[in-house]
Amino acid sequence: MSHLLSVDALSFSYGFQKRKFFKNVVGNPALVDVSFELAEGESLGIVGESGSGKSTLARLLLRLLQPNQGQILYRSQDAFSKAYKRRDYAKCVQLIFQDPLSSLNPRRTVLQTLMEVLVFHQKSAPKKNIQAQAINLLSEVGLNESSSAHYPHELSGGQRQRLAIARALAVRPELLVADEVVSALDVSVQAQIIQLIQTLLKEHELSLIFISHDLAVVQQLTSTTLVMFQGRIVEILPSEKLDQARHPYTQSLLKAIPVLDPRQRRTHSMCLDREVSLSGCPFLSRCNISSTRCQDDIPPLINIGKNQKIACWNAE
Structure with missing residues (x-):
């Protein structure tokens, strides 16, 4: 196409x-x-x-x-x-x-x-x-x-x-x-x-x-x-x-989808109300898998598989 x-x-x-x-x-x-x-x-x-x-x-x-x-x-x-x-x-x-x-x-x-x-x-x-x-x-x-x-x-x-x-x-x-x-x-x-x-x-x-x-x-x-x-x-x-999904932000959005069955409900593993980071990765202040590198460099969008791209240093 x-x-x-x-x-x-x-x-x-x-x-x-x-x-x-x-x-x-x-x-x-x-x-x-x-x-x-x-x-x-x-x-x-x-x-x-x-x-x-x-x-x-x-x-x-x-x-x-x-x-x-x-x-x-x-x-x-x-x-x-x-x-x-x-x-x-x-x-x-x-x-x-x-x-x-x-x-x-x-x-x-x-x-x-x-x-x-x-x-x-x-x-x-x-x-x-x-x-x-x-x-x-x-x-x-x-x-x-x-x-x-x-x-x-x-x-x-x-x-x-x-x-x-x-x-x-x-x-x-x-x-x-x-x-x-x-x-x-x-x-x-x-x-x-x-x-x-x-x-x-x-x-x-x-x-x-x-x-x-x-x-x-x-x-x-x-x-x-x-x-x-x-x-x-x-x-x-x-x-x-x-x-x-591999990015922690996408995963948090998935966990926010309402589920009727209480046995299938998922709990949030990160806070979505914190302020956005002013340096390094924009998602740094909300992320639970961040590292030292995330504080200095903005991750580029790279291919990690067929038809899938991600901007995260620690997605692996």
Whole structure:
């Protein structure tokens, strides 16, 4: 499979200012040297606690932010090059927001919301064709045609999320970036949305980047998992082998997954509330297998097996 998306040494800091004659203002680093690749038809899960850089990475992939260093290649072409127009890139990569109510126009009905996108990208198409496409999109995501006259506030949480997915599909993208799309939904509705996304991925042969803090959902929906901590990638491994994670941070996330059976519950072996280390390994102050080397050097992301990478000096 060819690479659809390649991210190389991507770094971004909020408050960064590039100066011509004076020293640059660094600001607060949100991403540090992030690199990964996504093949056509592949689904990648990105997990980590709040503040790990997941949403910032999503904004960069959507060209909503400009990286300080590194590059994003889409089909081997620089996504930020002048040759790549914003409208053309939007046809390739689409975002599904976490909170659809805040991202949908409250003054537009369901049908108007979809037609607005279609008209923008198909200016010469007849109105009847545009309306037929919008109705077909509703059917694809499991919404009745009768809901086309409703406003966002008249829909349930699951219906609004289906509308948000339909709006993203309107331009027939190749890559979907889903940012915490099921975190605010009930468990039963979560299962329905996850099943819908799985169906759409197969029907439209889409690639997916699924951002979440829920490892259980990521394991169900994606083929590869990328674990982030404080803006850095600490581990990459197949989602089906999450139980074989080697990094202590990934292991702590696994232990935090709720288990109904008290006989199968696991206890935390490290504290997740300590402050982040300011030197050496970012996970140093929370780690229970740290050594002297961890205090001085930041571990690089290296291969330790088939399709598995880790940034830890003592993972062995």
